[in-house]
Amino acid sequence: xxxxxxxxxxxxxxxxxxxxxxxxxxxxxxxxxxxxxxxxxxxxxxxxxxxxxxxxxxxxxxxxxxxxxxxxxxxxxxxxxxxxxxxxxxxxxxxxxxxxx
Ligand SMILES: C[C@H](O)[C@H](O)[C@H]1CNC2=NC(N)=NC(=O)C2=N1
Numbered sequence: 001x002x003x004x005x006x007x008x009x010x011x012x013x014x015x016x017x018x019x020x021x022x023x024x025x026x027x028x029x030x031x032x033x034x035x036x037x038x039x040x041x042x043x044x045x046x047x048x049x050x051x052x053x054x055x056x057x058x059x060x061x062x063x064x065x066x067x068x069x070x071x072x073x074x075x076x077x078x079x080x081x082x083x084x085x086x087x088x089x090x091x092x093x094x095x096x097x098x099x100x101x
Contacts (some may be wrong), residue, residue: 005079014085021088028084029070030091032100036065043067043098050090056083058091067100 006014011023021030034040044060044067051057058071069091073081 003073003076003081003083005073005076005081006085011080018085018088018092021092023080026079027070027072028080028088029068030088031066031068032095032098034065034067034098034100039098039100040065040067043095043100046094046098047091050094051087054083054087054090056087058084058087 015021015023018028018030021028023029032040032043034043040062044062047058047060047067047069056071056073058069061068061070069088071084071087072078073083
């Protein structure tokens with residue numbers, strides 16, 4: 001079955017398992033803080049590799065000591081789907097190894 005937008009209660013349920021993440025204007029988002037700009041850039045690269053693996057891509061904003069991840073699903077008109085939740089879970093799993101918080 002094709003991916004479908006999640007209902008508001010489904011999004012709340014998924015957010016309960018994704019500490020630090022929130023939904024803003026139909027985007028699943030989190031900002032990570034890192035110890036240096038290079039550490040932040042390395043996190044961006046790691047996330048980019050996972051995104052190509054999943055064939056699902058967030059917008060990544062590289063700051064001085066920060067990375068902001070913002071994702072929705074283009075193919076359903078920019079709503080939050082299970083694909084976004086899966087990417088958020090993958091990012092949550094890999095971020096601590098970068099010292100991200
Ligand atoms: C052809 C390719 O599978 C699609 O364009 C993928 C790529 N990455 C994507 N990323 C996101 N966030 N939403 C999509 O609908 C999407 N579609």
